[in-house]
Amino acid sequence: MSKVGIREVAKLAGVSTGTVSRILNDHPSVTNELRARVTAIIKDLGYTPDPSARSMRGKVSRLIGIVIPDLTNPFFAELVQSAEQAAANHGYNIIVMTSFDHAAKEADRIKQLTSRKVDGIMLVPSNDFHTLKLPKGLPIVVVDRLMPGYSGIAADHRNGVRLGVEHLLQLGHRRIGFISGPGHSVPANDRLRGYLDAIEQARERADGTRMAGPPLIAEAAFDYESGRSAGNYLLARARNERPTAIFASSDQQAIGCMRAAHDLGIPIPAALSILGFDGIPLASMTTPRLTTVKQPIQDIAAAAVAVLLNKQTAPELDNPILFACEILKGETTAPPQPD
Amino acid sequence: MSKVGIREVAKLAGVSTGTVSRILNDHPSVTNELRARVTAIIKDLGYTPDPSARSMRGKVSRLIGIVIPDLTNPFFAELVQSAEQAAANHGYNIIVMTSFDHAAKEADRIKQLTSRKVDGIMLVPSNDFHTLKLPKGLPIVVVDRLMPGYSGIAADHRNGVRLGVEHLLQLGHRRIGFISGPGHSVPANDRLRGYLDAIEQARERADGTRMAGPPLIAEAAFDYESGRSAGNYLLARARNERPTAIFASSDQQAIGCMRAAHDLGIPIPAALSILGFDGIPLASMTTPRLTTVKQPIQDIAAAAVAVLLNKQTAPELDNPILFACEILKGETTAPPQPD
């Protein structure tokens, strides 16, 4: 059943193993006639090349490594799943590893992948990732959390957030709170910048309109519980002082914030609009459904795989490939009530 | 940097490559003294054995394949993550694949894994999985969705559900609705059986107490939307007729059901208790927090890996290893109001 190797094929086809190998690897210099005949025999015999032997002799393992901080995070889960699909389409498989946002573990995992001879690594760097030396010669594409000095692929967080703020502004909101991500996280800072951009811009064009003053930014981790307490913080003031809309840096934060509002007796979206970021499936499962800025996860994954397989030219240093985000309208945003 | 092979080690240690190999593989017949010396040199040189060569020559790849229906499902995501950790502890890595509950894709993935020479496969079979021939000689452990005729590892769904029903009974509920999973799914049927067990048992010991009559079971897919419509179905009757508690077969169903109740103006848990099953992180993120029966995912994953690595004897045919579930108390269950 499984004893069939390249030699059997060669013998049965009356050619040499070399020829079979060339056919297997789409080497151009083989007669079409021959190629057809041998291919038929291959299929007939049910022969499959042995990946281990291939990756030992050749320099290709058809294996891609993915290192992410946390598979439990729906965003990363979808990223991995999309990458798996994209890779499978090219005959590649995926080895996943979780770093738990721990730099040492991450370094170890990358070393493992290197020794596995993976053909490339897709990396979402851990947050305390600072001085890791990436192995040279091995294609690595940094995804989502872009690192200065490395090429990468990600959603355009900054413009995505700007888009979201515009949406709130157009609804008539003027006191727009922002729950920021952890300060040491690159995408968190990008999102914050997007918020500041949009607010600044609104201020400039708002001749008479006042953009309200009190602190409207709260820093928090990306998770649910942090979003909740940040929400509490932002909402803990008189009605005509507190924000009429809150933009959270992640859907999980947004959902936590919804809960905070609920506990304070503030109806959504009547008295408070909430906008999330990410577009995870969970967003459409809340009551009311969360309006959110969706990242094109599949596109990101596909692009990353394409780059690793040299199907697409890699992004240049400090000049990442960015994908546009779009607003996914739910039921948590509406025009503000008059004070 | 990377040119160091077993020969370098051997030369530098003044031994043969064979000896080094034996040391690498913990072969018993090597002097401790020698072992220590060579090990030191290995570490010193930063030598790492080439996995491709190893898996080609030997019969071990230190690779485990995992095939699941959907990585986006938080339950499976956690399963994979836990397995990855467990495997890493033994020097093993994980190749993940998604079948999308599609039998053909699943078969293809399994074949790929076989040719990769993985040392074992952890499989959550797709639901339209009927007549797949599993490759012989390759350890496969079926997880979560047990298939009759195969050995497997899973949570004890039946007893878990029974536990949940007991909880509701103790709170005083007598009309307990049940949202079942899709009829063709094995765990769904196990859960349904658990419900029937508990109800039956309650009926027997309930001398005078009446266990209410009207249809209290609704079949639905495991997802959110299905849970919602099943909830609507069960709740669409007069207050003194409808269930005072609903047990859903998945957390996602339960959350959908919460939304249905909400839309009908039925307060939770005041007028309706809701109990979920799975214990995904999402369960603690709803408002109010969902009470649920938690599956010990990490234990399941660890056991599956242990079996694949022969660290633990495999479960016998038709005699699966089952792990107990436990109730995770949230805020959606309370004593029923009088009619």
Place this chain on the structure above:
DNA sequence: TTGTAAGCGTTATCAG
């Protein structure tokens, strides 16, 4: 207990 040497299944080089 340790050394020697023969492959494992492919790919790549080099002739023909």
Place this chain on the structure above:
DNA sequence: CTGATAACGCTTACAA
């Protein structure tokens, strides 16, 4: 364009 043939880095009889 195709056929021999030598590696690739390691494990494992078999010998010593």
